[in-house]
Amino acid sequence: MNPKIQTKELDFHYGKVQALKKVTLDIKEHQVTALIGPSGCGKSTFLRTLNRMNDVIPNARLEGAVFLDGLNIYAPEVDVVEVRKRVGMVFQQPNPFPKSIYENVIFGPRMLGLNHRTNLNDVVEKSLRASGLWDEVKDNLGKSGMALSGGQQQRLCIARALAIEPEIILMDEPCSSLDPISTLRIEELMQELKGKYTIVIVTHNMQQAARASDWTGFFLLGEMVEYGPTSEIFSRPKDKRTEDYITGRFG
């Protein structure tokens, strides 16, 4: 299986605080990769380096490289907008814009100037169908995205990310504010989406990682301690620290 994303010796500093230490990781194409670890271990920071969301943080510094299909996305000639077009993101808090459902979905294509290339109505339907929201909202596309329930909002955000046809979808604890049923829907959705996309998810919830992912990386204090197929990480962890964490001895 091809690595879709490779990171090489990735260091990240917030001012004087080092958040990532020499993280080297291959993320496989069309797989769900879960990043687990206790709060503050750097898993979210790592995720955000993959679409350069950390660019805007003042005094932050990155060393090392992130390759997307072999292209270093931190190379000076790379346009950050191009990176984010290929690497979509879903956040911890559902964050639809205070606009209609329709406007939320076409926001990305509009910003990227794709309005004329495809019929926007088709984009909306396709994206909402892919995120499993279409049947619930198809008669109410003009309704504010903020008026949906939390789980629906999150699926709207997924639809919004899908509308720009990314290759990779990053999910930063996408279920942490959702109820168990909505959480299950998102997990099922990840399974459906991985056929077309590569998914990287940060999660606090170890059962979620065990249920929904193919590969798991365990982060601790900015280091990637262990990485492997999810079944192996959860049944035969090689590192003592991984074992302690997944058996609930800390974290």
Add this chain to the structure above:
Amino acid sequence: MPRYFVDRLSRHTVSIFGIAAFLILVLIALFILKDSLPALKEVGLIDILFGAKWYPSHGSFGILTMLAGSVVTTLLALAIAVPLALGCAIFLAEVAPPRVRSITRPAVELLVGIPSVVYGLVGMIVLCPFIARLSGTGSGSSVLAAAIVLAIMVLPTITSISEDNLRAVPVHYKEGAFALGATHWQTIYHVLLPAARRGITAAVILGTGRAIGETMAMIMVIGNSPIFPTSIFGPARTLTGNIAVEIASATGIHESALFVTGLVLFILIMLINGIGLIAYRRRV
């Protein structure tokens, strides 16, 4: 003292203060109305509101020219101030490096505290001669001078409130837009400004109220002729200026007509604030 007693006492105290503030407003309105009545009876509301001639010595008390003067200068001032203030607010909230902002923002806020007579003075000494040279006639005391001075006076209010509202937009909207490949400017234009729209509207309304009510600086630069503002290079008179210029020498119906001017101002400001409130409360 028992805690519940202190609690109740403070609750009643602040209630009295709150009611007092409202009562003062009502009393002011009543007094203006009472002193307006003689002119309203003698001349009539229609002739005052829609009369184009203000000749107190001939018994003509039409304030339409001044109403037009106030409205035109205010609109012109807003046309200058709103784009500038929005640009400034966006710069401070989104573009300026922290160090630049730490100097610029207090400087903008300091502008609010400068007494209006100083703005008037600068307008008189610097702006009017410049406009006189530009137009080639008159002293330069003009609608344009008034509008520019007003614009500068309301600029800091609109800027700082707009900036606060831009900053108050939740950071996850911004991140959401960035993650969808929006550029910084697209994010500002399509996400931040719409999200801050209500607060920015409130800022503009507040600025409008301030502009309509401004008196001293207006008297100093607008020329004070009670004629229609037909040219931006020509003089005019504002409602506020009408009161301030004539009240010292006015008696009888003349004095009462000035109170009607005040009444019209009062209602105008209430209307503006009402519109602002409706715009602010309208759901997104």
